[in-house]
Amino acid sequence: MLFTFKITLNLRLQVVFFFLLLLISSKIYGQQTEVVNFLKVKATVEPDFTQKSIKGIVEYSFKILQNTDSVYLDAKEMRIIEFFFKDGRVEADKEKIWLIGNFKKEKLYTVNFTYNAEPKQTLYFFPLNGDGSDSEIWTQGQGKYTSHWLPSLDDTNDKIEFDLTVVAPLGKTVIANGKLVEIEKTTVSQKWHFDMENPMSSYLVAFAIGGFDKKELLSNSGIPIELYYKPQDSLKFEPTYRYSKEIFNFLEEEIGFPYPWQNYKQVPLRDFLYAGMENTSATFFSEAFVVDSIGFNDRNYVNVNAHELAHQWFGNTVTTKTDEDHWLQEGFATYYALLAEKEIFGADYYYWQLYQSSEQLKAASDEGKGESLLNPKASSLTFYQKGAWALHVLREMIGDVVFKTAVKNYLEKYKFQNVTTEDFLNEVKAATQIDISLFVKDWLHQSAFKAEDAFNSLLKSNFIKNYFEVAILREIPISNKKVQLKNALTFPNDFIGQEAVYQLADEDFLETLSLYKTAFESNNLYVRQEVALSLKTIPKELQTEYESLLNDDSYVTLETALYQMCMQFPEKRIEYLEKTRGVIGFQNRNIRQLWLALALITENYRDSEKPRYLMELKHYTSTDYSFEIRDKAFLYVEQLQLWDNETLTNLVEAGVHPTWRFAKASKELLNAVVQEPENYEKMKVIGKQLSPKAAAYLNSIIKE
Numbered sequence: 018m019l020f021t022f023k024i025t026l027n028l029r030l031q032v033v034f035f036f037l038l039l040l041i042s043s044k045i046y047g048q049q050t051e052v053v054n055f056l057k058v059k060a061t062v063e064p065d066f067t068q069k070s071i072k073g074i075v076e077y078s079f080k081i082l083q084n085t086d087s088v089y090l091d092a093k094e095m096r097i098i099e100f101f102f103k104d105g106r107v108e109a110d111k112e113k114i115w116l117i118g119n120f121k122k123e124k125l126y127t128v129n130f131t132y133n134a135e136p137k138q139t140l141y142f143f144p145l146n147g148d149g150s151d152s153e154i155w156t157q158g159q160g161k162y163t164s165h166w167l168p169s170l171d172d173t174n175d176k177i178e179f180d181l182t183v184v185a186p187l188g189k190t191v192i193a194n195g196k197l198v199e200i201e202k203t204t205v206s207q208k209w210h211f212d213m214e215n216p217m218s219s220y221l222v223a224f225a226i227g228g229f230d231k232k233e234l235l236s237n238s239g240i241p242i243e244l245y246y247k248p249q250d251s252l253k254f255e256p257t258y259r260y261s262k263e264i265f266n267f268l269e270e271e272i273g274f275p276y277p278w279q280n281y282k283q284v285p286l287r288d289f290l291y292a293g294m295e296n297t298s299a300t301f302f303s304e305a306f307v308v309d310s311i312g313f314n315d316r317n318y319v320n321v322n323a324h325e326l327a328h329q330w331f332g333n334t335v336t337t338k339t340d341e342d343h344w345l346q347e348g349f350a351t352y353y354a355l356l357a358e359k360e361i362f363g364a365d366y367y368y369w370q371l372y373q374s375s376e377q378l379k380a381a382s383d384e385g386k387g388e389s390l391l392n393p394k395a396s397s398l399t400f401y402q403k404g405a406w407a408l409h410v411l412r413e414m415i416g417d418v419v420f421k422t423a424v425k426n427y428l429e430k431y432k433f434q435n436v437t438t439e440d441f442l443n444e445v446k447a448a449t450q451i452d453i454s455l456f457v458k459d460w461l462h463q464s465a466f467k468a469e470d471a472f473n474s475l476l477k478s479n480f481i482k483n484y485f486e487v488a489i490l491r492e493i494p495i496s497n498k499k500v501q502l503k504n505a506l507t508f509p510n511d512f513i514g515q516e517a518v519y520q521l522a523d524e525d526f527l528e529t530l531s532l533y534k535t536a537f538e539s540n541n542l543y544v545r546q547e548v549a550l551s552l553k554t555i556p557k558e559l560q561t562e563y564e565s566l567l568n569d570d571s572y573v574t575l576e577t578a579l580y581q582m583c584m585q586f587p588e589k590r591i592e593y594l595e596k597t598r599g600v601i602g603f604q605n606r607n608i609r610q611l612w613l614a615l616a617l618i619t620e621n622y623r624d625s626e627k628p629r630y631l632m633e634l635k636h637y638t639s640t641d642y643s644f645e646i647r648d649k650a651f652l653y654v655e656q657l658q659l660w661d662n663e664t665l666t667n668l669v670e671a672g673v674h675p676t677w678r679f680a681k682a683s684k685e686l687l688n689a690v691v692q693e694p695e696n697y698e699k700m701k702v703i704g705k706q707l708s709p710k711a712a713a714y715l716n717s718i719i720k721e
């Protein structure tokens with residue numbers, strides 16, 4: 018899984034950061050795996066959008082390993098409607114469904130039952146328009162527990178073959194694990210039958226229902242790759258999924274073990290909780306990665322795409338036994354995603370990413386916050402980035418051939434089972450004469466980051482050497498490094514050029530003017546972007562060059578440049594606004610929203626249209642839109658003080674949104690907004706239009 022984390026700083030600098038955060042899965046190392054092995058489940062589930070509930074019919078087969086009078090499935094607050102079980106009975110409590118009988122060792126049993134539930138989490142319903150007539154539904158198992166919507170096992174150590182059938186309204190598309198074998202039509206709905214051939218842990222079971230189209234590709238090895246999209250995003254299909262086939266072919270070849278599932282699907286989802294989730298054969302990812310060709314330059318799906326695909330082997334085929342081994346999933350997925358990016362974007366890019374993560378790891382380590390890779394409570398930085406570094410270092414030590422042999426043997430030996438770090442290390446030891454004990458000590462057990470080893474490894478890249486030569490100039494006065502910076506900005510490398518521009522900020526323009534001109538003339542998108550981001554006061558002498566940023570193929574550049582120019586050259590504001598009218602930007606409509614805000618505060622500009630602009634901007638705060646759009650809209654509503662019944666209602670709803678970071682930010686904003694007595698009075702009368710959950714939340718605020 019990859020987490021996505023967005024920080025909206027302020028109007029001047031709006032940057033999106035993607036943080037990889039650890040999901041702490043509070044694993045209970047169940048004893049039950051020694052008593053029973055659940056083999057297979059056939060489940061038919063039908064979600065109800067209006068009730069936000071689910072009902073299901075399941076048939077579970079299981080094998081008893083030790084005589085017992087009861088076994089259980091995890092099932093949160095489920096009700097049994099009826100059951101058929103010739104060997105016993107079925108009972109539900111708040112946490113579990115119990116199968117009770119006189120079960121004998123080595124015997125196979127089958128149980129059938131029907132249940133319903135109103136899941137508090139894990140299964141999410143989103144309206145796509147005001148009247149709720151269109152909707153999207155999806156699940157997120159990891160960290161949320163599939164047992165909220167499907168009786169299953171919270172323990173990852175019993176793998177089950179899940180054959181899911183999902184009942185969905187006519188006209189909707191269902192995406193779930195495995196191969197679609199049949200769509201059975203009734204007058205009001207369709208039953209989508211999926212088949213899995215191999216077992217998996219319950220956290221990887223998933224389905225999504227929505228209005229999706231798809232295109233299908235075939236990997237070199239013949240695996241169908243289904244790429245889903247919303248019909249209105251058809252023009253964004255190519256940039257969104259750019260390199261998908263290359264990534265698949267590369268990883269299958271690189272890992273050396275054939276892709277282990279029947280097909281591979283990917284679907285972008287509205288308001289998805291994370292950047293991506295590697296449900297078996299069906300990766301779900303955030304709609305924020307649906308981009309056009311310009312957006313691709315700023316923020317693309319390549320890394321998340323490769324990360325989630327790598328999990329189809331590391332995590333889904335071999336699953337860790339305990340949290341101590343979590344790096345076997347996240348470290349591997351991070352490392353193989355880096356290798357895929359190296360294949361696509363080149364070795365410099367690969368080393369740059371390693372360098373960036375080494376800086377973070379070193380900083381944490383220097384603060385005494387270094388963590389062993391085997392620490393079950395380690396941070397995401399450790400599991401993901403230190404894990405990837407460990408594999409990079411190991412591969413350098415034992416060589417490509419041995420590394421690949423060890424990984425292949427590890428997957429072959431433990432496929433569809435659970436693994437420990439020891440299992441992986443044993444395969445490495447079996448493949449080489451080289452003593453890896455120092456590696457195990459330094460990179461797996463030691464909490465401090467081996468920064469010197471990392472540094473030496475990075476120096477194998479000439480690009481990194483060149484970068485360091487420029488970075489070291491940070492300490493030198495501007496007058497003494499102009500020649501070197503000029504060189505760095507003439508035909509620059511993306512990263513080295515950015516570093517050179519960074520060093521110009523806050524220096525005297527008499528010294529830097531010609532260097533800025535060189536940076537503009539470089540025509541390098543990322544160097545010019547760094548100018549937009551770091552140059553806070555635009556000198557008159559650079560106005561023409563700066564204005565040319567509006568033509569760059571980057572929404573990050575455009576957002577910053579448009580804002581800066583409208584503020585610093587107000588006499589030309591109308592010209593800038595006319596030039597950027599109609600540009601939407603990213604999925605969060607960053608350019609459109611900024612444009613609306615600027616248009617609204619610009620005198621004598623399209624005054625007759627302003628009521629429409631105001632309505633549009635305020636409407637972006639509503640539940641009709643994804644949280645990324647709303648998050649930005651609230652910022653402008655606050656800046657322009659557009660609080661009224663509509664926007665306040667939407668803010669209260671935002672406070673109970675399932676995406677907790679958005680909910681948290683909305684609550685904080687609401688707490689600030691209600692400090693104004695005028696807003697507080699308005700809040701008292703908005704209760705009627707709210708959802709029950711939001712109404713309860715509002716009550717708690719008004720009472721305080």
Ligand SMILES: [Zn+2]
Nearest residue numbers: 018019347350
């Ligand atoms: Zn992951």
